[in-house]
Amino acid sequence: MSLNRFACWKSPDANEILRTEALQGHESIFLAVHTPMQGFEVEKGTRSAWLEHRTERGFLDALNREGLKHVFAVVEGEPGAGKSHLIRWLKIQWQHQQDLVLLIQRAEGSLDGTLRQIRNELAGEFADHFTGLGEVQQSSLEGRAKDFLSKLANRMDRNSYERESELPTHHEFVEDKQFSRLLHHDQVRSHWGAPRRIMGVVSGEGERNSALADFRLQDIAELAALANDISEVGMRPIQLLRALGREAKRFQPLLEEGLTQQQIYAELGDEVRNSRILVEALNARLNSALQGLLGISLQGLKDLFRRVRRTLKQQGRRLVLLLEDITSFQGVDDQLIDVLVEQSETAQAHDICDLISVVGITPDYLNNHLRRLGNIQDRITFHIRLSTDNDGSFQEVSGVRTPEERLRFAATYLRAVRSGVQALEEWHSTDLDAPVPNACDRCPLREQCHHTFGAVELSSPRHGATQAVGLYPFTSEAINRIFLALHDPRADRNLKTPRGVLQQVLAPSLLKPEAVERGVFPPPDLEGAWLPDSDRLLLGRLHSMVQNLGGDEATRERLRRLIAWWGDRSEASTREDVEGHVRFAGVRKQVYETFELPWLGAAEALPPKDPPTLPAQTSRLSESTTTDLVEKTSGPSLDRDSDGGPRAPKTPTKSPPARKSLGRTDQAEFAQRSAELKNWQEMGRLDDGQWWDARAYELVESLPWRRLGISAYLQEKLFTQQTVALSGSGRTDSRHFVIPSESWVRDGLESHIQLRVAGDTVQDAEFHRRRVARFLRRLARLAQSRVAEVVPSGADGGRLWSVPATATQVLLARAWMRGTASPKDSTSRQWRAVVEKEAPAEASAKERVDSWTAIVQKTSGSHATVREALLHWVNLPQATKGPTAQNVTFLDAEEAAPALLRLVQSGRLDAFPPAVPRREQTAILERLADLAKEVQQRLPQVARRERERLLRLCDDINQACRGGSLPDYIGRVVQVLNSVTKVCPSVPPGAVNEWLKVRDGLRESGVLATNDERGQAVKELDDFLADAGDSDIRNLDGAELLAWAQKAPAKELGQLWELTRSIEASLEQIGRYAEELVLSSGTAGAATLTDVQQIGERLMALAQELEEAIR
């Protein structure tokens, strides 16, 4: 007889025993699989001190403590943590026969079903008390959802409340935003899924699993998404929708990253204010709306229980309420809690009986609902926790925290399933004090089975005896590995619970014993939806070995499943273990034989590995190396940290994974990483992408950049830790250097990891080194391609754009235009003007031709950045550490210096790309190309245009001087206009003022000066004007022309031109006036006052003469 195709259990028994719901009629099973609960945490309660032992028995004793008339006990735990199990155990163990013990199970999960349970439990003598307790309408779910939404909308109106004090939170906000209009809108009624979802939850649709019926941020996002279809609701609701839409764009990515609502509120604060308020407002009205649907008044449930308690008081009895899951009451939970905290000792309630209540709640409910209810927490008598906080993610659940606990828990069920329901009922009915039946005790294959698959010693607390329960068809590795791999990709639930062990670890195999009997074990069903694909894959050579195995696909798949879950997916070697068993890929040879799977191991086995010393960041799969608990009695537990306490397994996290650093990895980590790579290749998604990106960056960083022709600048801009990413590792955009999911990448990364693992064989190391070398070669080409994307060809195509050349030429052109360098200067001086911090401009470019000015202005905003980039680009780092690192700078002028000379000679920039792709890290390149375009458009003509401009100015000024010298002209003008304004006071004041301004301008400009330096400057200006007509100037070209233009007194000429224009304007203005005055006087020959005076004087003289003549 052998273990081959031997199933020592029956499917119906497994089906019955592995059920997690409904205690009714299955007390035997319950007791048989019951594992004493202990080690839970005790939170603050009014009588916490009376909980002397943190065991289920200690809890029971505390509840029954003499003199305790009122208990409101809370059992907190994640769904599946065992809350119901503990509460059911309390029901079974409750000793006081007089008490009315009411166990309300969460079996149906619906409020309707829960109320029905109460009704059934209280049937008979309390039946008449149910008058007024409504029933859920029997309409369809959709219909109820719409009714629910209508009631919810009505609850947004102030008119729905009789008293101000009844107004729920945020009533002013929802009234101000006229939110009820939105909820009444047809589009919302038809397409908003939240009401339907919530009604589904409270109706027990699907597997409720303690899910909360409440509104969430996602509902707000869904509502906001309807904005385009909603109209005619008024401005305020539309504005609100728009605001919600904006906020949804902010919080949705965080939701997708797995952040909780509270974490999002904390992170985004007021950025999601409207959404947060709406969630709170909706939830504050949710119960009220649900009660409206149920026809329950606010007082209905309280009155019911008060009537029951009055009756019990009269009978001298207590009421014991054992509620497995408070979420089953959602809709009336607020009232229920009011019931539970109402004490019989108060004067107002002296006619009601004592109440002992134990309520199962989830941490989610505790945080989001119970803590909202003011001082309720202060009235909790006992508060125990079956799970513990785990850094904001799901809590760790007592009973399955350690491998030992998990194995013990699984073995209890394995024992019950093998014994069968019938045997358990017999045991329950006959001798409950006897040990639970254990099929292994009488199994002829026990020794072989336990030797191969392992067993767990279970002790019975009643009689102290122990039983060895075989783990067949599992092993300790299989149970723990499957358990630890459980993962909800949506992070909605914690699967690492006792319920998870039953439903996800044991059930898939135990419900199908025929898989063993038909020789097709492990069956495909083993790998349910909660086991990540990445954990199913075999790694490295192991993968190849299984894939290359002949035979049928089904066998290869069984082999894969066996190695993946029973063994070590990354271990392609044959080794002896510490007990002397030969293992291949971590699975004992006998296991292969039992399941009739081919042995791939070598004839000779390697010696056992030393127990690995783990770094602080213990790998996820560290527990995989645990050996059978029965046999393993000493040595360091890999599942414990340095403090000896339980190490937290990697649980599904709701927050983004923190970047981990890997120093030297271990083989288990390698296996996991290798699996991730394989999954990456097959699924396109790379788990723990940040970690992988860091590894990829390590390799990218090691590339020979100089040899690849990639500057340090580009390396640092394009290939940073933040921008190097593996495809599928996370969201990427154009900023990222994305390494594709191709076999050479996977092979290279896998070998890179493998080479870091100590103890690998020399042959394998060579294999991996070759793969890494190949990877690096292709990576280098990829990097070059990436550079080519960012730094395209020059405009002439072909050659890669020389960024330093363009940067040098742009900066040099700028220096020329600013006058800080001349094309006639020495090369070294011009180079300094390019690379050194800009000196103050020699001359203002504003006085130049537009294109001259434009070159300076267009480059003024970016020249420093371009210079910095140029220096970075041409920098030759001499050392990254040590004394020379900071002090010595060598620049590689290989491209820059010839570019400088070419610009001097040709006056034109080298070819550059017409456009550069927009990228955040290399935005300066795009800017540089734009600058180059601007400079190139202007530079070749700028000197000629400036010459034409200057000569035009000279012509105009010379013309104004009327053939005379500048000082002569100015002198004439000053004399004439001064005289005119003196002789002719009637010259319009405007014209006079204009002239006075001009005269002031002349004084300020110094052109009136004659003797001092300014006079000399005027003379020089006059000389320049005189020379302007020389043909030599007309014949200048290239650098000479630009140098001439630079030296020209452009500013002074401009000022003088402006002055002459003003002078001529004044001359014209005053001259026209004078002419008109003369013409209008019409007395070109008429006498003047002088004439009149002279005539008068003449008359006097004549009179005198005459008088003398006659005297």
Add this chain to the structure above:
Amino acid sequence: MNQVKQVDHLENLENLLRDGRLARAEEQRKFGSALTDATRSLQQAAVRFEGLARMSGAACEARPALNSEERSRLAAMCNDLRRAGQQIASAARDGSEEHLREVRHLVKDVEATTTRIEDALSSAWQRRADREFSRADALAGLLQKVPETQHLGHQLKAVAQKGLQWKKQFPPDAPGLAEFQSLITRTQALLEELATSGADDDVVDFLQATVEGRARLNDCSQRTRSWLQERGALGLFRVTLG
């Protein structure tokens, strides 16, 4: 820039300043009709004013014909003229429109005074001419009858006739005045020539009185009788009872 237009305003202004047109135009603009009227009235009176200059020259010749009363009256009128001239000059100097408007009235006053002066001087001028040339003319007629003085008589007659022609021409122009003075001088010279021929003052006075019809018998002195006799001219005289 076409700063220098076809009209060169700089040069134009220089010209307007230089020839005073601008200043005049400015005054014209400033005083409007006041200056125009003053100027016009002055221009119209200019000839009269210049006539005063001619009168000044003639006044010297006429002055011997003036009596003291006439002189005083003319002096007063000259004073009026001088004051008017002073007021006109002041009006121009002050640049006062109000004063300029007075010029016209001053000019009228000046014209009236000038007329009065001219009349007075003209009268004196005629008297002077009569005095210088009427007696000579009559004497010349008598001398022409004496053979020995016939030639002299002819000469004197011609000069006196010319002189008497200037009697109505007042004020004479400068040449006229010069001729008038010359004629006086010539008359005096011819009379002195007569005296050298023995015709002393008694003779001349007697002849003169005879021409004027006032000679009495006892006015004829012995010397006169002798001079007449010697020249056979006694028969030319007739004695009548007065």
